[in-house]
Amino acid sequence: MLLVRLPNWLGDAVMATPVVRALSRRTTVWLLGRGFLEPLFACFPGVRGFSALSEGSLGLLRTARSLRGRGFREALLLPNSLSSALLVFLAGIPERMGFSTDGRRLLLTRAVNPPAESLHQRDYYVYLLEALGFSVPERSLTLSVPEAARRRAGELLSGLPGPLAVLAPGAAYGPAKRWPPDRFRKLAEELVRRGWSVALVGGVNERDAAEGISAGLSRVHNLCGRTDVATAAAVIERATVFVSNDSGLMHVAAALGRPQVAIFGSTDPRATGPLNPRARVVWKGLPCSPCLRRTCSRGYPCLTTVSVEEVLQAVEEIVYS
Secondary structure, eight states: OOOEEEESSHHHHHHHHHHOOOOHTTTTTEEEEEEGGHHTTOOOEEEEEEEOOOOSTTHHHHHHHHTTTOOOOOOEEEEEOHHHHHHHHHHHEEEEEEEEEOOOOOOOEEOOOOSSSSSHHHHHHHHHHHHHTOOOOOOOOOOOOOHHHHHHHHHHTTTSSSSEEEEEOOTTTTTTGGOOOOHHHHHHHHHTTTHHHHHHHHOOOGGGHHHHHHHTTTTTETHHHSOHHHHHHHHHHOOOEEEESSSHHHHHHHHOOOOEEEEEOSOHHHHHHHTTTTTEEEEOOTTTTTOOOOTTTOOOOOHTTTHHHHHHHHEEEHHOO
């Protein structure tokens, strides 16, 4: 049985789905990742099961101990970290495969040098698998939404009339990836004026900002912090259009093939843009961008120069074209 260590972040995990799909068609796959990923990835087609990483200072040792004796013969590490290689080494898994990064070559039995050229994150994972001798015939992102999550999404969205716009105003990376909340509010106001309903999705950390976006607006539901990642995906699955920053939920929308508009600031859409033919990217490409910084001492011009009108135009292009 092959253990696949998923990336830590939602977006990266979604961009790794072509690799998981290719492996699950060749062998028995078990996933290992952060616990919040389990509701969405435990039901991935062809996957036998999911183990959640233990948290805390002793989490690595607890996780390694839990993996021993489970019949894992191989482990594929998608994160580049030393700790992920140490974990499967301590778990006693005989074959350990991954990139030779972070000083972990001696812990791997099959180490692959990273590509010399810059690749989209999805292709970075594909490169690893192909370098190990596996083929990846299909590179599209894919997800399977659990039926229970779909039912919960239906309950949360009940009573919202007209076409549905789902907005995700957050981005865990930092404020250099977040279009200002007042712009999201103006966007929501204009969509409602045009007959749309709006749902806001994201984690508990986005709840307060989303409350400021939705406060006093009819037909705008703030669902931030009220869903797990699978239910958030089910909400996005119902969207007529999805608008977000460069975030994990942006990649969920891409994997679900929803019409989407992605707003980029400090990051590079060529490296992490949505892999979706139904996507529009709004990115100014200023001389200072992509800087890949989490914060900006210059007032975030890459984001503040993106107008509500530009985003609305992108919405109309992708929905009505």
